[in-house]
Amino acid sequence: MQKLMLAFALLIGLSCQAQSDKYVATMQKNITLLDSAKSIDQLQSLAATFERIGDAEKTQWLPYYYAALAQTWIGWNPDTKDKDANSTKINAYLAKAEAIEKNAETYAVANMSATQQMLVDPQNRWMTNGKDASEALQKGLAIDPNNPRLYYLQGMSLFGTPPQFGGGKDKAKPLFEKSVALFKAAQPKPLYPTWGQKQAEDMLAKCQ
Amino acid sequence: MRPLIIITALILLSASLSAQTRVSGTVKDNKGHPLHGASIAIKNSYDGATTDSSGAFHFVTAEKGADTITITNIGYNPIEQPITLNGTPVVLHLALKEQLSELKAVTITAGAFSAGDSKRGAVLSSIDVATTAGSNADITAALKTLPGAQQVGEQEGLFIRGGAGYEAKQYIDGTLVNNPYYSSVPDIAQRGRFSPFLFKGTVFSTGGYSALYGQALSSVVLLESIDLPEKSEVDATISPIVVGLGTQQLAKNKQSSYGFSYNYVNALAYFKAVPQDVNYFEMPQYHNADANFRIRTKSGGMIKYYTTFSYNNLGLRRQDWDSLNMNDAFALTNHNWYNNLSWRDYLSNGWKFDLGAGYSTNLDNIGQNVQNLKNQNQTFPDSAFWMNYKNFGVDQRQDLTQVRAVFDKKLGTLSAIRFGTEYWYAYNYQKYRTIEYNIDTLYKFHDNFNSLFAESDIYLTNELAAKVGVRYEHSTVINKSDIAPRLSLAYRSGPEAQVSLAYGIFYQKPENSQLFFTQNVGFTKATHYIINYQKMTKDRTFRVEAYYKKYEDLIKTVPVNYFFSTYNNSGTGYAKGLELFWRDKKSIKNFDYWISYSYLDTKRNYLNYTTQLMPNFAATHTASIVMKRFFTKLRSGVNLTYTFATGRPYYNFILDSLNKYNLAESGKTKDFNSLNFSAEYVPSFANPKARTFVVLFASVSNILGYNAVYGYNFSYSGLYKQAITPPAKRFYFIGCFLSWGVDRSQDAINNNL
Numbered sequence: 005m006q007k008l009m010l011a012f013a014l015l016i017g018l019s020c021q022a023q024s025d026k027y028v029a030t031m032q033k034n035i036t037l038l039d040s041a042k043s044i045d046q047l048q049s050l051a052a053t054f055e056r057i058g059d060a061e062k063t064q065w066l067p068y069y070y071a072a073l074a075q076t077w078i079g080w081n082p083d084t085k086d087k088d089a090n091s092t093k094i095n096a097y098l099a100k101a102e103a104i105e106k107n108a109e110t111y112a113v114a115n116m117s118a119t120q121q122m123l124v125d126p127q128n129r130w131m132t133n134g135k136d137a138s139e140a141l142q143k144g145l146a147i148d149p150n151n152p153r154l155y156y157l158q159g160m161s162l163f164g165t166p167p168q169f170g171g172g173k174d175k176a177k178p179l180f181e182k183s184v185a186l187f188k189a190a191q192p193k194p195l196y197p198t199w200g201q202k203q204a205e206d207m208l209a210k211c212q
Numbered sequence: 213m214r215p216l217i218i219i220t221a222l223i224l225l226s227a228s229l230s231a232q233t234r235v236s237g238t239v240k241d242n243k244g245h246p247l248h249g250a251s252i253a254i255k256n257s258y259d260g261a262t263t264d265s266s267g268a269f270h271f272v273t274a275e276k277g278a279d280t281i282t283i284t285n286i287g288y289n290p291i292e293q294p295i296t297l298n299g300t301p302v303v304l305h306l307a308l309k310e311q312l313s314e315l316k317a318v319t320i321t322a323g324a325f326s327a328g329d330s331k332r333g334a335v336l337s338s339i340d341v342a343t344t345a346g347s348n349a350d351i352t353a354a355l356k357t358l359p360g361a362q363q364v365g366e367q368e369g370l371f372i373r374g375g376a377g378y379e380a381k382q383y384i385d386g387t388l389v390n391n392p393y394y395s396s397v398p399d400i401a402q403r404g405r406f407s408p409f410l411f412k413g414t415v416f417s418t419g420g421y422s423a424l425y426g427q428a429l430s431s432v433v434l435l436e437s438i439d440l441p442e443k444s445e446v447d448a449t450i451s452p453i454v455v456g457l458g459t460q461q462l463a464k465n466k467q468s469s470y471g472f473s474y475n476y477v478n479a480l481a482y483f484k485a486v487p488q489d490v491n492y493f494e495m496p497q498y499h500n501a502d503a504n505f506r507i508r509t510k511s512g513g514m515i516k517y518y519t520t521f522s523y524n525n526l527g528l529r530r531q532d533w534d535s536l537n538m539n540d541a542f543a544l545t546n547h548n549w550y551n552n553l554s555w556r557d558y559l560s561n562g563w564k565f566d567l568g569a570g571y572s573t574n575l576d577n578i579g580q581n582v583q584n585l586k587n588q589n590q591t592f593p594d595s596a597f598w599m600n601y602k603n604f605g606v607d608q609r610q611d612l613t614q615v616r617a618v619f620d621k622k623l624g625t626l627s628a629i630r631f632g633t634e635y636w637y638a639y640n641y642q643k644y645r646t647i648e649y650n651i652d653t654l655y656k657f658h659d660n661f662n663s664l665f666a667e668s669d670i671y672l673t674n675e676l677a678a679k680v681g682v683r684y685e686h687s688t689v690i691n692k693s694d695i696a697p698r699l700s701l702a703y704r705s706g707p708e709a710q711v712s713l714a715y716g717i718f719y720q721k722p723e724n725s726q727l728f729f730t731q732n733v734g735f736t737k738a739t740h741y742i743i744n745y746q747k748m749t750k751d752r753t754f755r756v757e758a759y760y761k762k763y764e765d766l767i768k769t770v771p772v773n774y775f776f777s778t779y780n781n782s783g784t785g786y787a788k789g790l791e792l793f794w795r796d797k798k799s800i801k802n803f804d805y806w807i808s809y810s811y812l813d814t815k816r817n818y819l820n821y822t823t824q825l826m827p828n829f830a831a832t833h834t835a836s837i838v839m840k841r842f843f844t845k846l847r848s849g850v851n852l853t854y855t856f857a858t859g860r861p862y863y864n865f866i867l868d869s870l871n872k873y874n875l876a877e878s879g880k881t882k883d884f885n886s887l888n889f890s891a892e893y894v895p896s897f898a899n900p901k902a903r904t905f906v907v908l909f910a911s912v913s914n915i916l917g918y919n920a921v922y923g924y925n926f927s928y929s930g931l932y933k934q935a936i937t938p939p940a941k942r943f944y945f946i947g948c949f950l951s952w953g954v955d956r957s958q959d960a961i962n963n964n965l
Contacts, residue, residue: 030258045264052251052262060256093286125750166844 030057031066031195038074039199044081050074051097058100065110066195068101072113073197079120087124091117108151109197111144115157137161152186153197155179156204163207173211180208233297236270237304239263239283247308250285254295273297287311312625312671319677319702321712321746321755336416341408344838345851346888346913348945350403351414352393355433356855357836359757359791359808360418363857363884364829366922366936368393368402371829372418373761374787374814375430375738378723382433383425384411385516385554387570388636390612394498394524395546395576399922399936400490405500405522405548412438418791419740419759420714423667423681423698424618424632429720429738429763437552439514440469440506444953447473451947452481458502472503477524488939493587494527494543513557521549532582532602533925533934538590540602541583547575562622566632570614578606581647591648597774598928605645610724613637624671631666638689640724655728659689661721667698675704685735687721692734694719708749714742722767722779730778737764751798753806761787766818771871785816785824805839820865820873828923831857831884848893857884864926864933876930881921888913905951913943 034053041047051074058067075094078084094117102110115137122133138161144154159179165171187201239250246267253260259273276297281304284290288308295302336344336354347353352370355361362371369377382392384406394402413436425432441460449456458473477498502520509515527543550572558564581589582602592599618632641656667681681698698716705711719735726733744757766783795806812832815824834857842849859880865873890911896904914920919941924933 026258048249049262052253052260053258055251056253056260057258059253060258089286096286 027057027061027064028195031070035070035195038070038077041074041077044078044083047074047078047081051078051093055097055100063104065101065104065107068097068104069109069113069197072097072101072110072117073199076113076116076120079117087120091121106147108144108148108154111140111147112151112153112157114140115144115154119157119161150186152183152190152204153200155183155186156200156207159183159204159207163211177208177211180204180211184208232272232274233276233299234270234272234301235261235281235295235297235304236268236301237306238267239269239285239306239308240267241288242307242309244307247285247288250283250288250308253282253284254297255280255282255292283308310674312627312674319710321702321710321744336414338408338411340840343840343849343851343890343892345853345890345911346855346886347853348403348890348911348913348943349408351406351408351411351433351435352404354408355416357806357808357838357853358416358418359755359793359810359834360431361810361834362812362829362831363834363855363886364922365401365884365920365938366399367829368396368404370431370433372431373759373789373810374785374812374816374827374830376827376829379429379720379738380431380433381425381428382435384435384518384552385437386424386566386568386616386618387552387554387614387634388427388612389550390572390610390638391548391550391574394522395544395548395574397526397528397544398530398542399925400939405520405550406435410437410518411435418757419761420698420700420716420742421718422679423665423683423696423716424630426663426665426683426685426696426718427661427720429718429736430761437516437518437554439516440466440508441471444469446952448950449475449947450950451945452485453477453479453945454947468505468507470503470505472501474499474501476500482944486940486942486944489937490939491529491539492527493529493541494525496524496526498522498524509557511558513555515553515555517551517553519549519551521547523547529583529587531934533932534599534927534929535582537585539583539585539587540580541587541589542580543578545577547573549573564620564622566616566618566620568614568616570612573609573611575609576606578608580604600646600648601775603647605647606642607645608642609640611639626671626677627669629666629668631664633662633664635663636661640727642724642728657689657727657731659687659721659727661685661687677702685719687735689727689731690721690733690735691731694735694737705745706747709745709747712742712744712746714740714744716740726767726779729776730780733767733779734765734781736766736781736783738762739764751796753793753795755791755793757791757793759787759789759791761814763787763816763818766816768818769820769873771820771867771873773871774867783816783818783821785814785818787812787814789813802842802844803840805837807838808834808836810834821863822865822873822875825863825875825878826861828861828863831860833858846893847895848891850891851889853886853888855884855886855888859883860923862923864924864930866930877926877933881923884920885916885918886914886920887916887918889915903952907949908947909949910946911944914938914941917941 034050038050041050051071054067054071054074058064058071061067072094075090075097079087079090079094084090094113098110098114118133118137118140122129122137141154141158144151159176162171162179163173163176183204187204192198239247241247247263248265248267250263251260252269254273254275257275259271259275261269261271263269279295279297280292281295282290282292283306285308287310289311291308341347341351341354342349344354344357355370356363360373364371367377370380371377372380382389393404396402415434417432419430421432441462444461446459454475454477456473456475458471460469460471462469478495480495483492483495500520500522504518507515525545527541529539529541532538532540552570554568556566580602582599583589614634614636616632616634618630620628620630622628638659638661644653663683663685665681665683667679670678670680679700683696686693696717696719700712700714702710702712718738718740721735722733739762740759742757742759744755746755763785765781766785767779767781768783769777770780771777789810789812792809797804812830814830815826817824836853836855839852840849859882861878861880863875864877866876868874893908895906920938922936924935926933
């Protein structure tokens, strides 16, 4: 009987291990797919996959984070017409992630979601979506002042603002420099986000 | 034996792992259109798929047994369905139902221009009001560039679709404003008392408005005051006409604020520089002071209080129209105090309430004397009684105390029911002095006015909505009640396009000046039928609206003699018309323009009209073009407004010896044209770090110097008529607005990027 118990315990343990391995393996597979995904359909399908993983796991914020991130890449695609609807989806994923853990990475995505909405109609949305975007950055930096993606995003915001409104290349350059330096020093945990280094380096080159 | 069990278990387990089920199918909406991007998932597993552009999906799952499949898509109600996974391929054909959503749902637009800063469907923002050339930051003047409004320059008020100025009412945070304009001066329109920057949202209804409001035959302007200011600040205004200073203080926790301001207007320097056709013996001067506090409640509601006090006086001489060597000297002193307290809050279960209370008092002291060219008061023998009629003194007071409560309950996502009541206690007093005989006549009345109203928003789908309302009103001064039904429908006819219909009955009490003489009258009545088509994208709005209005029970004058009349409700009339509106902010960068056109066919038999006639405030064709161009590099903007209206009718009704009015002369004034210009320079526009924010503003009304004629005043004999014209051809304004402590340049960026 004891042996049987042991066997079952072993079996359960194995299946838990298998479950965890399955999570890591599935996440890694889909994160790799996300890194190379280009089309809206691919990204949409990945967002849904990450959501399913999140719904099944229940205690992991990363699947929802990646679902939101995939949806954000959709938002940057010029073929995405209804940015508000897209941001609604991003924010829904983010809300699920933040219910588990609120951190600098979720704020980085929140910044992009708000920025995408602001860009629909900058003159009328500056004070609403624009404010949300900058607040998200500030909150993110308060949690993790060494997050390279937040500096990259702040740089992007200044890069896109005309010099007469206090933006421009000169203002953005130090932020891209800081971002690149932080990327080089960064040691992300397994499955944690790594995106942004190449973008920051490319932007820094544009500022030279 | 035992190892055998374990082995068997392992075999079973691996067998279960290897038996995969293929799930495929389609997802459509309830109209049968395929849904792209819908998500299908086996609950609590990683397995699932998203639909392709034909709504099809397929995936393979290793899960086994009875399970649940979930189908989700943003904007649609999610569904769950049991599924049995046993290796046999499963094919599912699923349909999702669209959710009612505030963003997608159609809104009722018949008769209403929503003009708010953040509201959906906004037509004019407060910045738009300030930068509409010719408006000089007067809300009413800016609204006059929208279709439906007449270009009446000799009287204040909004003359909407064949309605007189007093048939349009203004409400602030739900309560009626009894004296929205500075007190009337003969033949010179006065400004509104309230700055556009007090308000975050404005709904300008040109007809068919909600059952929550009443006592306006043609139109309501619903003003919603701002909540908390963005930051603490100090503001100053410097101009040759006006100086002002004010502050807004926001509490550190950003949950409450208070503020006060004062300004002083004196036209002396201006009238020295710009001669006027009328002779001011007392320079117009205005003292205005206001104060407010605002508190955000824990549940997200707002308590707001606003009060303003103003004192002004002026005296002017105009050419008399009976005798060319006489002048009419008119003097006015006004005291006005306005108070508004409102509380909006949210309760559980989708309930919301709006409570409001208001008190206002307005006191006018008016005197008029006919004077000779040496400015000496004249008296006349009884044989020239019509001249004596022009020597008078009036002391009048209007008090209004009111309370209002509206309860609102959300039903589902969008549908709602609301109901409420309001009570107005009005006290009106007038002392009329006939100077010749030194006789004072006292008129006064009290009115207890009560209304009950209920309204429901019914969303059948995102495409079809209805608003059904009814209103009961009772006024004690006339001792009459009425029941006013209101109905409107909106149907989305295509992307961004919709058709709305509105119907309603509207009642209004007779004017105070009539109730002083008789209270044996009833409500005046108008019935509105409106159809509207609107296509609106982010940067472009196109609207066309047609309407028919029927007037009944309008007030008719029953003359007793030259001095004295009584009134009854035998007046009738109609108005019908077509209106167009087009606004485009997109086609040319940094250039924003709108075009309004109104066609109006209206006649009424009211007051002293002898038959159904086109009223003297109505023009058949009215058009406005408003243009705004901002130059980012120069940090300045220029604005032009051109307004055109065909001539308005004028009439001279003469009372015959049988005390009956006869139409002695009628005609039409010449067409009205006006080109207005304004410009602003915002030096700190580019600098978000500027601590002092400066706006330099300049405007010229009627730059081409067109001679406007609004109508005529007739001599007693009817042989001479004197044109009613503005007191000066052009109006100039220059001013400097300063604010410290807040970055207002964001406003400018908002509107002009």
